[in-house]
Amino acid sequence: MAMQYGQRTRPGHQDSRPARRPLLPPALGAPVAARTWRELGYLLVGLPLSIVMFAYAVTLTALGAGLLVTFLGVPVLAAALAGCRGFGVLERARARALLGLDVAEPRPARAAKSGAAAWIGAVLKSGTSWRSLLYAVLHFPWAVFACTVAVTFWSVGWALLTYPLWRWVFPMYAGVDGLQVYGSADGRHAFYLDSPFEIGVTAAVGLLVTLAVPWLIRALTTVDRVLVAGLLGASRLDARVVELESDRGAVSDTAAADLRRIERELHDGAQARLSGLAADLGLAKEKLSEDPEAAARLVDEAHGEVKLALQELRDLARGIHPAVLTDRGLDAALSALAARCTTPVTVNVDLPRRPAPAVEGIAYFTVSELLRNVSEHSHARTATVDVRQVEGRLLVQVGDDGRGGADPAAGTGLAGLARRLGAVDGVLDVDSPAGGPTTVTAELPWRG
Template structure:
């Protein structure tokens, strides 16, 4: 779950949408394509909801009444399947006209093929019953929204254009204009210039208010589509957890491959060479003791190098200082190895669980490595603190900037690892710097 810093914390650098228009939003709203699409959605909702409601109230009671016989089950399953089919249409309509992109609900899960298994899956699916609820709820709302939107739309444009067509009344109806009031004694017509201007002004107010009213009505439509026709929160959470599990498995496999490669190319290769050198030294021990001594001395240096590589590898798996002394000492040790001066400040009331602590450590470690390799910074800082139920990490450098999660760099992999534990990576790195990276992790402590 990676996102731009400005989008999440309200400090974006992009110009707000709409500032390039000369007319204010209130004046151009009646002529915008979005308004026309939303009004079209309201107009279409009525016939679609009538068909859907008729299907639901005809088929579902029929199937329920036939449950005393076996025929009730297939009829009820077909009724719910039809509601799910209408759901596909409604999601496509909301996506095209409202810009509301709702994912498909969870698919039907059948233990085995066959009509009976399919009917059982339809009847047991919570999504099917939510589609039925949508069919029942959408109809009265569509009638209300259609009536309000069409009334405001026609009244607004009719009154706004009244100066263009009021002449019809004196020419063909024998009256001065639209009759505002009338009884047996007197009548009031909108026929003089002042009344015509006021009528036009009232129409302008209706016309300007209608797009926002239609937008409010379609917002409710969007909520209905999201809440009843999309995946449930439980199924969405299951999909997210499955995706996160895949990320964790892939990350663990990549770490194992890295460890195997480091062992094979590093310490293992040195130890193999060391064994060969000691074997040669053993053969030369009697013939040329001085040469054997030099070879043993070289082997001793190789042993030290191999031990250092093994220590570095062990530190990369899980540093002992993190286990023994916590994040403050471990991050200070990482900062001391950075190529630029790093200020470290850790303010935690307690130690989080080892899993979260380890992720926090490796997150800061990788960010500092990026600073050393790519940022060309002169200084950096690391801050760690707790904010309610979140562990917050902030790494800032004064380098050249330009870091981008979307480019598939190491930041993208880091964001995936954080997302696997419900964490967030936020990057603000404009060209020219500075770069600010904030990572959030769930706060959990050991009992």
């Protein structure tokens, strides 16, 4: 695993481009901000769509329920649910485009067998189908309320704010001095907004309402976000299944990579050395009667090769699973690992008992990879390894005082280590500012 250290930007270098400042403060610019118009558009478009969804869902669901006494009720009900799932796709796309809400796609309704009957059964059994139906029913009254409130306050705010610009229509076309606030039927006790002061107050009230409308719209669309994410997104079970499928792929890739590494080390190391050893012993056997001294030298060289081959096999076995880890646990295994590191390492293991063997092995190899990176890339003077149990989790922390700059997003070996930890519900956190120090924290489930 290669972990890139070093600064990602030049020291003292700053971006010379000036930061773009908004023309208006956020509070004053909110009424004309693109986000406000997108959210208002979401509420406006949502009303006709919700009417169609509600009418479709209620009509076909009621029809299917009424026909359940016959065979026709089941496919009609399945069609109602399938249509609601289709509306769910449209709603997720609308929320993504106008609200910036990226909702994970739920699992499709997959049938174990082919055919219409299997498809109907899959749709009826899918929880996503029934949540989509519930969304179609619940969203209609909310869309009516949200659209009415948003349009009312938006139109009133802008109308009052721009009243000084369009007041002239009253004396010219209505025969009155201005906008009538109240008045009797005979017109003798009427109050019109026609004086400069009244016009100014009206515009000020319109400004306040206009400035408040974006936050009102944002509050209304928050409810829509909750409905879309809660009813149209992937359920926790679906998300967990997808996560497990991803973890299974990561475990398979890791196992395949480990097998390739073992095969390569055996082929290039011990196997090649043993092949040379066999050739040397064969040559020594031929020279045994003709030149005993040469044969003795060959046997002596072969003896040295045997020792090297045994050492390589021990190192390979230690890389697969060290015996000291099985016999004595993490404390002794990590101490032995730290003793082989070229950087002085302080090890502190504080565990009430040993965790599960699989978790113990992953923790060992995590520390092994991180200490290898410390030795090869960090230029650190000292390093620390801290292992403890925290709230049902195994916490492994490796730190060094090197030059820092480790970034898992840069495609380094840290990304692969994070995937390996994620396969067992683990988490990897890297804190490595440029210039150091670096602290890498791995959390693993205890499973003791």
